[in-house]
Amino acid sequence: xxxxxxxxxxxxxxxxxxxxxxxxxxxxxxxxxxxxxxxxxxxxxxxxxxxxxxxxxxxxxxxxxxxxxxxxxxxxxxxxxxxxxxxxxxxxxxxxxxxxxxxxxxxxxxxxxxxxxxxxxxxxxxxxxxxxxxxxxxxxxxxxxxxxxxxxxxxxxxxxxxxxxxxxxxxxxxxxxxxxxxxxxxxxxxxxxxxxxxxxxxxxxxxxxxxxxxxxxxxxxxxxxxxxxxxxxxxxxxxxxxxxxxxxxxxxxxxxxxxx
Amino acid sequence: xxxxxxxxxxxxxxxxxxxxxxxxxxxxxxxxxxxxxxxxxxxxxxxxxxxxxxxxxxxxxxxxxxxxxxxxxxxxxxxxxxxxxxxxxxxxxxxxxxxxxxxxxxxxxxxxxxxxxxxxxxxxxxxxxxxxxxxxxxxxxxxxxxxxxxxxxxxxxxxxxxxxxxxxxxxxxxxxxxxxxxxxxxxxxxxxxxxxxxxxxxxxxxxxxxxxxxxxxxxxxxxxxxxxxxxxxxxxxxxxxxxxxxxxxxxxxxxxxxxxxxxxxxxxxxxxxxxxxxxxxxxxxxxxxxxxxxxxxxxxxxxxxxxxxxxxxxxxxxxxxxxxxxxxxxxxxxxxxxxxxxxxxxxxxxxxxxxxxxxxxxxxxxxxxxxxxxxxxxxxxxxxxxxxxxxxxxxxxxxxxxxxxxxx
Numbered sequence: 310x311x312x313x314x315x316x317x318x319x320x321x322x323x324x325x326x327x328x329x330x331x332x333x334x335x336x337x338x339x340x341x342x343x344x345x346x347x348x349x350x351x352x353x354x355x356x357x358x359x360x361x362x363x364x365x366x367x368x369x370x371x372x373x374x375x376x377x378x379x380x381x382x383x384x385x386x387x388x389x390x391x392x393x394x395x396x397x398x399x400x401x402x403x404x405x406x407x408x409x410x411x412x413x414x415x416x417x418x419x420x421x422x423x424x425x426x427x428x429x430x431x432x433x434x435x436x437x438x439x440x441x442x443x444x445x446x447x448x449x450x451x452x453x454x455x456x457x458x459x460x461x462x463x464x465x466x467x468x469x470x471x472x473x474x475x476x477x478x479x480x481x482x483x484x485x486x487x488x489x490x491x492x493x494x495x496x497x498x499x500x501x502x503x504x505x506x507x508x509x510x511x512x513x514x515x516x517x518x519x520x521x522x523x524x525x526x527x528x529x530x531x532x533x534x535x536x537x538x539x540x541x542x543x544x545x546x547x548x549x550x551x552x553x554x555x556x557x558x559x560x561x562x563x564x565x566x567x568x569x
Numbered sequence: 570x571x572x573x574x575x576x577x578x579x580x581x582x583x584x585x586x587x588x589x590x591x592x593x594x595x596x597x598x599x600x601x602x603x604x605x606x607x608x609x610x611x612x613x614x615x616x617x618x619x620x621x622x623x624x625x626x627x628x629x630x631x632x633x634x635x636x637x638x639x640x641x642x643x644x645x646x647x648x649x650x651x652x653x654x655x656x657x658x659x660x661x662x663x664x665x666x667x668x669x670x671x672x673x674x675x676x677x678x679x680x681x682x683x684x685x686x687x688x689x690x691x692x693x694x695x696x697x698x699x700x701x702x703x704x705x706x707x708x709x710x711x712x713x714x715x716x717x718x719x720x721x722x723x724x725x726x727x728x729x730x731x732x733x734x735x736x737x738x739x740x741x742x743x744x745x746x747x748x749x750x751x752x753x754x755x756x757x758x759x760x761x762x763x764x765x766x767x768x769x770x771x772x773x774x775x776x777x778x779x780x781x782x783x784x785x786x787x788x789x790x791x792x793x794x795x796x797x798x799x800x801x802x803x804x805x806x807x808x809x810x811x812x813x814x815x816x817x818x819x820x821x822x823x824x825x826x827x828x829x830x831x832x833x834x835x836x837x838x839x840x841x842x843x844x845x846x847x848x849x850x851x852x853x854x855x856x857x858x859x860x861x862x863x864x865x866x867x868x869x870x871x872x873x874x875x876x877x878x879x880x881x882x883x884x885x886x887x888x889x890x891x892x893x894x895x896x897x898x899x900x901x902x903x904x905x906x907x908x909x910x911x912x913x914x915x916x917x918x919x920x921x922x923x924x925x926x927x928x929x930x931x932x933x934x935x936x937x938x939x940x941x942x943x944x945x946x947x948x949x950x951x952x953x954x955x956x957x958x959x960x961x962x963x964x965x966x967x968x969x970x971x972x973x974x975x976x977x
Binding site (some may be wrong): 320321322323324325326330332333334335363364366368390391392393394396398399410412416419421423441442443445446447450454467468469470471478479483485 | 625626629631633634635637638639669670672794796797798799801810812817818900901902904906907908909910911912913920922924926928929930931932934935937939943944946947950951976977
């Protein structure tokens with residue numbers, strides 16, 4: 310029977326998982342009274358859906374429409390003057406949602422807060438460029454990698470991939486070796502579409518070896534003429550090594566003796 | 570969008586022929602001063618830059634995608650290819666993030682070795698910065714002097730791990746090897762000789778009239794802008810904001826070591842250059858304190874966490890259960906608990922952080938590498954506007970960007 314591979318997540322998977330395996334979870338701690346984070350939580354009380362501390366950092370879940378107001382509150386009221394990073398996590402297969410996180414830093418208290426929100430597939434999120442200019446590049450990368458549109462971004466355009474690329478590489482539906490369009494991208498670009506039949510799709514798996522390819526791969530122990538078709542079996546034709554050229558290293562070798 | 574074919578190739582609808590006095594030029598992606606594959610589209614009014622657009626992605630290898638398709642230990646050598654000037658810093662940032670996720674801590678000897686390697690890498694990276702930056706600006710001889718010292722530092726790295734650039738010298742849970750015999754003496758010799766050489770570089774540059782003319786008041790970033798654009802490391806401290814993750818959120822042994830954080834409120838390239846020199850001196854100070862610490866520690870190198878980390882080789886070869894566990898960890902990979910971490914570290918370039926989202930599988934569900942150079946490249950679109958074309962190269966050199974981590 311053919312192996313079933315789910316189409317909505319084509320990423321690497323463990324080949325074996327014990328069926329009674331239940332992964333533990335990193336403990337989520339409650340926010341302590343009178344700590345710095347308690348003040349942050351009380352400032353964000355109106356917006357926060359869920360707050361907890363995970364590995365020393367406060368995590369705040371909010372609604373995606375509140376992102377501007379929450380981040381500006383953090384910036385102006387709580388002293389979180391830098392947004393270190395923002396990006397998304399693809400949960401389309403499980404919940405048909407993206408999770409977007411904003412990693413905030415308070416440089417006077419040396420504390421970090423992660424603001425997390427979830428948007429449905431196809432929804433856009435408001436750009437935070439007016440608050441933090443670092444989002445200019447970060448949101449472009451998020452758009453490039455996931456196809457998440459940021460509204461009112463000054464220049465929302467692909468950043469790492471070429472502008473005319475199709476597909477968003479960090480989606481779970483996007484295979485590691487690239488999709489169909491990726492395999493034709495450079496052929497079309499360099500030679501033109503009419504050369505597709507002649508050149509064939511690009512192989513983006515550098516480790517792939519075609520055992521019938523006698524142009525690029527030699528046959529160890531068997532001589533096959535260049536570009537011969539060996540798809541329906543090859544002749545038993547082992548190479549005969551010349552007896553005279555075969556050196557007997559066991560018998561006498563000055564160099565070998567020295568090495569020993 | 571423009572319809573492209575062989576005769577009208579794709580130029581992002583750039584119009585190079587302008588009817589006004591503006592000129593659009595294309596800087597890179599193969600420019601020697603671009604420190605990698607940076608393409609800058611500059612709009613010029615005479616010699617004044619009126620618009621700058623950094624175009625990146627020429628070195629994009631999909632490292633974050635690869636992280637989702639590799640087990641945690643498999644991915645570690647890939648992190649070498651982020652900031653390839655100081656790869657131990659990347660290895661460490663990643664290993665540290667996974668350790669936080671697993672909730673384990675490296676044994677003390679491993680911590681001493683790691684801190685030593687991190688500081689040695691900082692020296693290597695800063696020497697590289699100095700050499701290339703000075704070369705870009707036009708000081709040729711400093712390049713040779715700085716590269717000579719850097720080569721000695723890389724020899725030390727080679728003695729330890731066998732590689733000059735792609736070290737992979739750190740493992741999740743510790744370090745793979747103890748220091749070889751005589752390594753600490755070699756390190757001490759290198760460290761003792763370095764201040765003299767730094768004095769030589771400073772003698773050549775710090776009061777040099779041409780150097781000062783080229784660097785002073787060039788590439789001015791205010792502290793507010795630096796925070797706003799996500800600048801970290803020397804870019805932030807060069808703008809008067811005193812924030813160093815080693816000091817503020819200490820990891821490894823930085824909490825017990827004595828060192829200062831140099832800050833400059835000049836906000837320009839010259840201030841940043843001075844900071845790099847000072848940081849090298851601080852790194853020397855740190856390594857000097859670390860050398861006697863190595864002998865005082867127990868010889869254990871990897872954390873004891875049988876669920877996640879293989880036992881030492883002697884145990885694997887003698888004990889059945891350790892062998893079974895090793896087999897499972899090699900073939901399937903470790904399974905960290907469900908959860909997410911963001912762990913920042915102070916790499917030579919700035920804040921290098923790894924965000925890891927784990928769903929309890931041997932493959933990371935999402936790994937985001939927060940690379941400092943990425944945001945420093947973003948800053949260029951504002952920083953370059955209003956400067957002269959001759960200063961563009963100085964500013965790019967001064968931001969110290971490395972394209973391995975910009976494009977990932």
